[in-house]
Every structure is written in C-alpha cells, then in structure tokens.
Amino acid sequence: MTTYESNDRFTPITQTATTYPVLLIDTQAPLPELHACVSERLHATLxxxxxxxxxxxxDSASTDLNTVTNVARILVQDVTDLFAVIERRGLED
Structure with missing residues (x-):
C-alpha cells in the first residue's frame, strides 16, 4: 500500500471517491492563475x-437529480479548496 507524504507545495483537493489524493493544487502557482481556475469553476457552476x-x-430518470447535485457539489468543493489556497497566500503577504 502506498502512503501519501505531505508536501508544502501541493495540497490535495477534497475528494470522497478515493482514499489516496490524486488531484492536487499547486499552492505556489501565481495568484492570477489560481484566480482564473477558481473563477472558471465558479462561473461554470453558476x-x-x-x-x-x-x-x-x-422526463428525467430518478437518478438525474442525484447526478445534477453531485456535479454541483464537486465543482463547489473545488472552488472552496482553491479559495482556501488563495486566502492562505493572501494572508501570508
């Protein structure tokens, strides 16, 4: 079994489907790039x-509402995780 070693540069995106972090945020990426990423997800969600x-x-199937809700939840979670990195960076300066 592989264990994940924490790295200050990369922080995992919150996930519920896996036990090992596979999607990471580069915490040292330029703030305009992080902002563009969070903005894209937030606007797509809206x-x-x-x-x-x-x-x-x-005319929808019984599972459609769950699918719609899950897509929105994943996008909002990504936005929340990205904002957390941006806020930490903003408070460090």
Whole structure:
C-alpha cells in the first residue's frame, strides 16, 4: 500500500471517491492563475445551476437529480479548496 507524504507545495483537493489524493493544487502557482481556475469553476457552476433551474425534470430518470447535485457539489468543493489556497497566500503577504 502506498502512503501519501505531505508536501508544502501541493495540497490535495477534497475528494470522497478515493482514499489516496490524486488531484492536487499547486499552492505556489501565481495568484492570477489560481484566480482564473477558481473563477472558471465558479462561473461554470453558476451557469450549470441556472440551466438546471430552467429545465423541466418531468422526463428525467430518478437518478438525474442525484447526478445534477453531485456535479454541483464537486465543482463547489473545488472552488472552496482553491479559495482556501488563495486566502492562505493572501494572508501570508
């Protein structure tokens, strides 16, 4: 079994599907790059949820609502993790 050794440069994105961190945030990436990444995810989430709010779910399968919710949860979790790195960097300066 492989163990994960913490590294100050990379922080894992919160995940629920795996026990080993596979997606990492480069905590030393330039702030404009981190901001662009978080902005992209936040806007995509807002656009996605706006689309879902305007969609009729009459013809959907029983699992569709769970899928929609899970996609939004993953994107919002990514945004939260990225904001945490940006906030830590902002407080260090």
């Amino acid at each position: 656009d996605y949820l706006t689309l879902m709010a305007c969609t009729t779910l009459r």
